[in-house]
Structures are given as C-alpha cells and as structure tokens.
Amino acid sequence: MRVAIYARVSTDDKGQDVENQLMQLRDYCKAKNYTIVKEYTEYITGTGKKRRPVFEEMMEDARKRKFDILLVWSYDRFSRAGLKDIHYINDLNEWGVKFVSYQESFLDTTSEMGELLLPIFAWIAKQEAKKISERTKAGLQRAKSEGKNLGRPKAEINLQEILALRQQGLSLVKIANKIGCSKETVRRRLNELERTSMQTGSDSLKVIQSEESNESVSDKLSQRTGELKLNQNTDINGSQINNNQNSNQNIEIGENERQI
Template identity: 35%
Template sequence: MRTFAYCRVSTVEQNAETQAHQLKERVADLLDTRIISESISGGVAAMARPAFKELVDHKLEAGDRLVVLKLDRLGRDAIDVLQTIKMLTEKGVSVQSLDLPVSDLSTPEGKLMLSLMTAFAEFEKSRIVERTQEGLARAKAEGKTLGRPVAKGTTQSVLKARADGLSQAKAAQELGLSLATIKRHWNKEL
C-alpha cells in the first residue's frame, strides 16, 4: 500500500508547507515525492483542480491510501467532498482525514460517518433550494420583476432592425448586442 497526501491552500500568498510538515509528522510511511500540493480555492470542484485530478487519474491505484490533514482540504462543498470520497473508495483508494474521530473513511465506522455527512449535505442542499424558492415567492409578492433586466429600447431596436430586413446576426453586429439577446427580442410585440 502506497500513501499519498494532498495539501491545498486557497491563495498563492498561503503556503502548503505547514500542512506537508504536519502530515509527515503524523504519517510514518509518507514520502516527500507523494505529497501533492496546490494553491486553489476549495470552492473549485475537486476533479476540476489540476494537481488533484492528476493525482487521481495518474498516480492513485487500488490499494493506495490518500491522507489529508483536514477534510476541508478536499473542498468546501460537502456534496463535492462526499462525491470525491465515494469516487476514490470505488476506485479502491482508502481515504483518511486526520481531523476526524474516525480517520479511515473506508472502514464501517468511516462509512457511517460518511453516511451521516451525506444526509446533512442533502439536507443542506434541500434547505438552500427551499430558501431560494421562498425568496423568489416573496419578491414576486412584493411586485419585484424577476430575471434579467432589459435595457430600455432593446426590444424596439431589435424590432426596427428586423423591419429593416437585417438578419439576426447582422442586427447583433449593428446593435452591439449578443445573438442570444437578439433572439430573445426578435418575435416580441410592442
């Protein structure tokens, strides 16, 4: 079993060396060449991070172990973190987070912890959708206009270009608007 470690900091001003040092102190069989570090926001999905993707796609194999100092190093979005851990465990990679009471997430206890985290992440996602819908309903009830604001005169300009015989592409060019905007206004009535 090979052991890899992943260190992540959010900005280039920060340094992952502290994480790497703490990992080397706590993980006996960790080689310097198997510590992967990058500076990228935790808000970026795990598999969209270049160094992490390289690690998963080209270095980690079934039977390997991936260690992180804290679970949030894998990401800030609970759902993405859980999907990442699931993907790794399905690949046969053991995932360990040294900040959790049960560090090995591939054991029965770790799977229980992961299940609980999944339930909380699902609940969190549902609440976000609920709050968004409530906010939209309240805004509608208050008479607010929802959606993209329309610049005054856009519809008239597009309809005049159409009446003048311009194509949608030519109208977009002439009016300095995107083709999508032209298409949205092309068949509107005044």
C-alpha cells in the same frame, strides 16, 4: 499500503506554506509504515470557483487505483465547499480507496468508526442541500406573490438604431454585438417589424434585409404590388377583349339585317 498525499494552500491563508502540511503528513506515513507513491500539491488563488487541475488528476489516479489511501491535512484542504463535496469521499470509497484526514480523526475510513460516520456525513450534506433548495423555492414564491420580476430584465432595444445600422449594411451579428444583445433578438425584432409593415402597408422597413439574401422588404413589397397590378391588367385586358368581340358581333348582325 500505498498512500497519496494531497496538500493545498490559497492566497487567503496567511502564513501558510504547503511544506508545513507535507512535513507532518510524511511523518504520519512514516509512523504508519505507509509508502508514499505521490504527493499532489496545489496553490489556489482567491475564493472563486476555479478548476483544480491537480485535484482532478488526483481523483483520476484514485479511480485507476494507483494508491490505496488518500491522506490530507484537513477536510477543508481537500474541499472548499464543506459537506457539499462529501460525494468525493463516496467516490473514493466506491473505487476502493480510503480517505484519511490528519486533523480530523473521525474522518478516517480505514477505521470502523470512519466507515460508520461517512454515511452520516453524507446524510447531513443531503439534508443541508434540501434545506437550501426549500429556502430558495420559498424566496422565489414570495417574490412572485409580490409581483417581482424573477427573470432577467428585458434588454432595451433601440429599433431606430437597429434600422440605421441595417441601412449601413451591417450584418445581424455585428448589430447584435454593437447594441449588446443576441443575434436572435435582432432577427426577432426585425421579423416583428416586417410583419407589422406588411399588415399596415408601411414602407418604413425598406432598410431591413433578409439574412439569407440581399432582397429588402421594400423589394418584397414592390414584387407583391407588381403581381397585384399584373392580375388587375389581365382582368382589364380580358374585359376589353370580350367587349371588342361583342362589338364585332354587333357589326356583323347589323350588316346582315341591311342585306335582308
């Protein structure tokens, strides 16, 4: 049987050495007449969630059936998340690769007992995940009933600062980076202010400029005001023309009457 060995230690393991694991695992393979095709050793720093490139390489090799058995020192060396990672063993089983834990004889899928226990462990892991989910939902529901804000706290946006930065010619991205929010937040607040300005007739937004062009809101306001004036002048001029026409007609009528 072709065997791959996986050994792992972390900085939290005081006095542990990966060679201590490898030595006993090699002896185990020798006693079983297994052929070691590869040894995967990994050193993990800290307890945070980090990528495990060696582990990922090993699982990919297992998927390609480069070995028949995966041998580990103990399950906690294989997984740092307990039974939540039992799906890895299920994957190995689907790929036709057996899993053996040196320290836990019941975690040996080369035996009938191990094959029997694997679904049980998977069921336990599923139930535990379900309980965690239910507890989380219950906690959220309680917080909601107590009127607590479940979302992220709203960022404090200083509109005067945004306007001042915009007046200095800064882009939306630079403004967002400077005040610590997203570009879309800055854009949205500026758009809200622009709409308010247009409705109230306020000219306090002269410093806001469109991202797509250099035209300021004040320019837009001036343009619209100019259009209104043009329309008014057109009406006034039109009225004046009509009045002049009426005056000319009256003059002609008066002259005709004198001739008569």
